Amino acid sequence: MFRDNLESSPTNMEKNMGILKTKSATIQIHDIYSAAYAAYKGVEPKLVKHDRHVVFLLPDKPHTYHILSEFNGNPKLPLLEYLSHLRKLRAQMIT
Numbered sequence: 001m002f003r004d005n006l007e008s009s010p011t012n013m014e015k016n017m018g019i020l021k022t023k024s025a026t027i028q029i030h031d032i033y034s035a036a037y038a039a040y041k042g043v044e045p046k047l048v049k050h051d052r053h054v055v056f057l058l059p060d061k062p063h064t065y066h067i068l069s070e071f072n073g074n075p076k077l078p079l080l081e082y083l084s085h086l087r088k089l090r091a092q093m094i095t
Contacts, residue, residue: 026057027064032093036086037071038064047092054093 026046029035035045035056043064045056058064 025060027060028055028057029068030055032056032086032089034068034071036082036089037077038067039085039089040077040082041067041070043067045089047089049093056089 028048029045030053032054035058038045038056038058043058045058048055048057058068
């Protein structure tokens with residue numbers, strides 16, 4: 001059921017970022033730290049719970065890929081602001 005809507009061949013960039021594209025206009029990521037960075041940059045992730053796992057859905061847009069690539073480049077950012085987004089996502093995972 002969970003994997004039914006996944007496309008069969010992600011690109012190398014998507015594989016390196018841990019991204020799974022869906023048939024809808026979203027991408028799935030499993031990394032809370034990347035999702036928190038996206039939220040910090042203004043792209044609010046949606047949470048989908050599957051059993052004990054949580055998947056973060058982000059819009060499948062070039063801007064989203066740019067943000068995730070930027071995060072993988074180890075950017076300098078205000079730590080407390082980033083941590084507030086991380087804590088918010090963790091709280092949403094628990095509820």
